[in-house]
Amino acid sequence: MTEAAARYRAHVAAVWAAQPADGAHDLGHLARVWTNARLIALDEPEVDWPVLEAAVWLHDLINLPKNSPDRARASRLSADAATEFLARDGFAPEKLPAVAHAIAAHSFSAQITPETIEARILQDADRLEAxxxxxxxxxxxxxxxxxxxxxxxxxxxxxxxxxxxxxxxxxxxxxxxxxxxxxxxxxxxxxxxxxxxxxxxxxxxxxxxxxx
CATH class of the missing domain: 1.10.3210.50 (Hypothetical protein af1432)
Structure with a gap:
């Protein structure tokens, strides 16, 4: 795990500590999605690895229950929260929109078409968990x-x-x-x-x- 990923993981853990426990969306889920994403990315050219890494580890930062009326907004809320954290963490400002798009587009319920290779990889990697x-x-x-x-x-x-x-x-x-x-x-x-x-x-x- 890179130093950046360790910071992302620690931040997610801190945010989730104030939310109800969800065994289907836990730190193990994030680690498995990252494994899937790396396997997929090996066959895809021109992947921006820092963007992909940040998007994967922070994609469920705001985790709402499946039966929540706001479930379809969860990925957008996660994208907003992730970019706020990354800006404070010193992430390259010009790459924040790419991270936000990948996170927003990963969700099945959000119905957002992935437009970048990082977004397509994250969407696939997350769906493999199902x-x-x-x-x-x-x-x-x-x-x-x-x-x-x-x-x-x-x-x-x-x-x-x-x-x-x-x-x-x-x-x-x-x-x-x-x-x-x-x-x-x-x-x-x-x-x-x-x-x-x-x-x-x-x-x-x-x-x-x-x-x-």
């Missing part, structure tokens, strides 16, 4: 926190009912997660996403076999 084994762990954690169950035992694949991922965690695969690979902005991110989505479908097959 896929694979870690994606399933986070999915069930969030569903349980919001009062949802694992699966509708009467109709687990929603063949005779509308999909309802607020009530049943497994529905979230079809509602959102299995569609994420098609939204990836980079070739490497898409390949990683497709592999993780395939694993999730294998898990669902096994789960359905166990409960049938």
């Amino acid at each position: 896929l694979g084994a870690i994606g399933l762990a986070r999915m069930f954690l969030i569903s349980g926190r919001m009062g949802g169950g694992i699966v509708d035992m009467d109709d687990p694949m929603a063949q005779n009912r509308p999909l309802d991922d607020k009530s049943f965690a497994l529905d979230h695969l079809e509602v959102k997660l299995l569609g994420l690979p098609a939204t990836m902005q980079t070739r490497t991110g898409r390949l990683m996403a497709e592999e993780r989505a395939e694993w999730m479908m294998s898990f669902r097959t096994r789960l359905l076999a166990e409960i049938s």
Whole structure:
């Protein structure tokens, strides 16, 4: 970890200390997104590494619950808070807009098109956290926190009912997660996403076999 990343991490930890704990968006999440981002960036030319590093570590600085009415504004709020902190921290002023855009555009709910390579990498790296084994762990954690169950035992694949991922965690695969690979902005991110989505479908097959 670079000295700058250590400062970013410490600042996030301090801000989050005053917010409700969120196991799906913790320091481990930031570290994993940074790992994903570095893997993706190796295949992308002209990456501004200081911009990418700052955007990754600060992208969830303002972390709102999934069911918050202001959830769609969280990434913009994080972008504003991050640029304020970075300005005090001595970050290059001319690069602050690039950091702010990458953070604002990373969110699925914000619906902002990423216009820079750093923004595309961060969006992909963050969405990879919703896929694979870690994606399933986070999915069930969030569903349980919001009062949802694992699966509708009467109709687990929603063949005779509308999909309802607020009530049943497994529905979230079809509602959102299995569609994420098609939204990836980079070739490497898409390949990683497709592999993780395939694993999730294998898990669902096994789960359905166990409960049938």
